[in-house]
Amino acid sequence: MDSIKNEVKTYPAYLKGTWQESQSHETIAIQSPWKHDVIGNVQAVTQSEVDESIHAAKAAQKPWAKLSLGDRGQYLNRWADELEATKDEIATAVMNEVGKNFNDAENEVQRTIDLIRYTVQEALHMHGQSIRGDGFPGGSKEKLGIIERVPLGVVLAISPFNYPVNLAASKIAPALMAGNAVIFKPATQGSISGIKMIQALDRAGFPQGILSLVTGHGSVIGDYLTEHPDINMISFTGSTRTGKHLSQKSIMIPLVLELGGKDPAIVCDDADLDVTADNIIKGAYAYSGQRCTAVKRVLVDDKVADELVAKLKEKVENLSVGSPVNDSTIVPLIDNKAADFVQGLIDDALDKGATLVTGNQRDGNLLAPTLLDHVTQEMEIAWVEPFGPVLPIIRVHSLDEAIEIANKSKFGLQASVFTQDIDKAIQIAGAVEVGTVQVNGRPQRGPDNFPFLGVKASGMGTQGVHNSILSMSREKLTVINLKR
Numbered sequence: 001m002d003s004i005k006n007e008v009k010t011y012p013a014y015l016k017g018t019w020q021e022s023q024s025h026e027t028i029a030i031q032s033p034w035k036h037d038v039i040g041n042v043q044a045v046t047q048s049e050v051d052e053s054i055h056a057a058k059a060a061q062k063p064w065a066k067l068s069l070g071d072r073g074q075y076l077n078r079w080a081d082e083l084e085a086t087k088d089e090i091a092t093a094v095m096n097e098v099g100k101n102f103n104d105a106e107n108e109v110q111r112t113i114d115l116i117r118y119t120v121q122e123a124l125h126m127h128g129q130s131i132r133g134d135g136f137p138g139g140s141k142e143k144l145g146i147i148e149r150v151p152l153g154v155v156l157a158i159s160p161f162n163y164p165v166n167l168a169a170s171k172i173a174p175a176l177m178a179g180n181a182v183i184f185k186p187a188t189q190g191s192i193s194g195i196k197m198i199q200a201l202d203r204a205g206f207p208q209g210i211l212s213l214v215t216g217h218g219s220v221i222g223d224y225l226t227e228h229p230d231i232n233m234i235s236f237t238g239s240t241r242t243g244k245h246l247s248q249k250s251i252m253i254p255l256v257l258e259l260g261g262k263d264p265a266i267v268c269d270d271a272d273l274d275v276t277a278d279n280i281i282k283g284a285y286a287y288s289g290q291r292c293t294a295v296k297r298v299l300v301d302d303k304v305a306d307e308l309v310a311k312l313k314e315k316v317e318n319l320s321v322g323s324p325v326n327d328s329t330i331v332p333l334i335d336n337k338a339a340d341f342v343q344g345l346i347d348d349a350l351d352k353g354a355t356l357v358t359g360n361q362r363d364g365n366l367l368a369p370t371l372l373d374h375v376t377q378e379m380e381i382a383w384v385e386p387f388g389p390v391l392p393i394i395r396v397h398s399l400d401e402a403i404e405i406a407n408k409s410k411f412g413l414q415a416s417v418f419t420q421d422i423d424k425a426i427q428i429a430g431a432v433e434v435g436t437v438q439v440n441g442r443p444q445r446g447p448d449n450f451p452f453l454g455v456k457a458s459g460m461g462t463q464g465v466h467n468s469i470l471s472m473s474r475e476k477l478t479v480i481n482l483k484r
């Protein structure tokens with residue numbers, strides 16, 4: 001299936017149910033962020049191949065939707081089994097391609113297997129409704145409405161680099177269970193992992209054309225996909241910049257956008273500082289901070305700030321730094337451009353008077369975990385999403401000030417509140433403008449049966465298994481006008 005050129009594999013694209021080289025005769029080299037070598041080439045598919053794939057998806061969708069839920073579920077369960085059988089191979093691809101440490105990469109694949117199986121069960125247990133017309137003035141009992149959920153058609157799933165398997169499957173699985181066909185556009189850096197995942201889907205024997213995997217730069221085929229008249233829904237995860245662009249291009253179709261974040265950890269003066277420090281460290285630095293739900297700023301009550309910073313410093317200095325094969329927490333960033341960007345934010349903060357608690361060393365795209373104290377609102381790091389291993393501490397003098405700064409951000413993904421006073425926690429939770437508030441815990445997307453959503457520049461619509469199935473289907477009402 002994979003042809004070998006100079007010992008570097010060239011992967012075909014999966015178009016209309018077959019593995020093919022693109023008619024473009026162009027490939028994109030994928031460079032490992034930590035091996036610093038090309039680890040594979042993927043196809044740069046053409047617009048006409050996109051057309052053909054969407055056409056095939058449209059044709060395959062109708063018979064797919066006619067299958068029983070149980071039958072569709074069997075295909076998905078077989079996919080999960082195939083993923084399980086190749087878990088290590090896929091985890092290795094994730095590690096090599098996006099630099100996630102092996103343990104986390106394996107967890108990502110396992111989480112995906114669990115998510116697919118859960119999605120099957122969830123869909124099997126989602127039922128339609130019926131309604132009688134006599135509840136409304138002038139209506140009558142003889143009007144019986146049957147409300148079913150029907151698929152939307154062809155769903156375009158676009159995923160980011162940082163969860164190349166899980167964030168793709170969390171769109172593909174609910175789309176398929178809801179009866180849709182799928183066009184999957186992986187992040188270019190993440191394509192090989194996506195291909196491995198779709199090889200497993202292919203082995204599960206899905207009907208031809210029900211899913212196509214189109215590889216290629218978003219800047220080249222992204223708009224073409226987004227504006228395509230036969231795409232009926234888009235589920236996108238990625239940066240706010242791309243998400244905004246996409247929402248301007250798409251034409252009158254439902255969109256779910258999961259975008260960037262600047263999640264604050266609000267630390268009150270009565271917080272358990274050991275629990276708080278543990279959560280902040282895991283939240284901020286796992287996978288070098290390349291998570292939308294990473295803790296991206298700490299808003300701490302001045303009264304406990306010195307004590308918290310001392311605890312954080314010790315933990316940051318104990319983080320493992322280096323290669324993903326050694327299960328390091330701090331790994332090289334996705335590319336040099338990302339590392340330059342993070343370094344620029346650190347330099348700006350230090351120039352403007354922030355205190356360097358620890359870190360600020362760099363070896364290419366590997367940045368040491370960095371902790372900055374006394375960060376002020378004039379510094380870029382107070383507002384910008386770094387997607388890297390740097391955490392700014394902003395000291396505040398009151399809860400109102402913490403809430404004001406939290407809400408001044410253009411983002412609104414999640415927020416954490418650390419306090420031992422549940423009334424205070426509920427008060428803060430009510431005041432912060434985000435999709436989710438975590439009380440005494442770090443921000444996170446899972447467990448995947450929870451709703452996951454961002455507000456403001458962090459997104460639109462809701463993911464999580466149940467909500468994804470809802471967003472990838474619509475209500476259809478049939479009214480039976482009974483004889484009196």
Ligand SMILES: NC(=O)C1=CN([C@@H]2O[C@H](COP(=O)(O)OP(=O)(O)OC[C@H]3O[C@@H](n4cnc5c(N)ncnc54)[C@H](OP(=O)(O)O)[C@@H]3O)[C@@H](O)[C@H]2O)C=CC1
Pocket residue numbers: 158159160161162163167185186187188189216217218219221222223226237238239240241242243245246258259260261291292385387413454458459
């Ligand atoms: N809220 C959430 O759930 C999550 C949000 N994110 C956010 O994602 C960002 C990091 O991911 P990253 O991959 O860099 O994000 P990008 O926005 O750069 O890319 C995301 C996806 O969009 C594609 N794309 C690029 N241009 C277009 C276009 N014009 N039309 C359609 N698709 C396009 C990319 O393809 P290509 O790679 O070929 O450019 C990729 O598949 C961070 O901001 C992070 O916060 C990440 C994970 C979860």
Ligand SMILES: O=C(O)[C@H](O)COP(=O)(O)O
Pocket residue numbers: 162163290291292293294443444445446
């Ligand atoms: O891309 C991300 O960062 C994820 O959507 C967040 O997932 P996590 O909270 O499970 O890491």
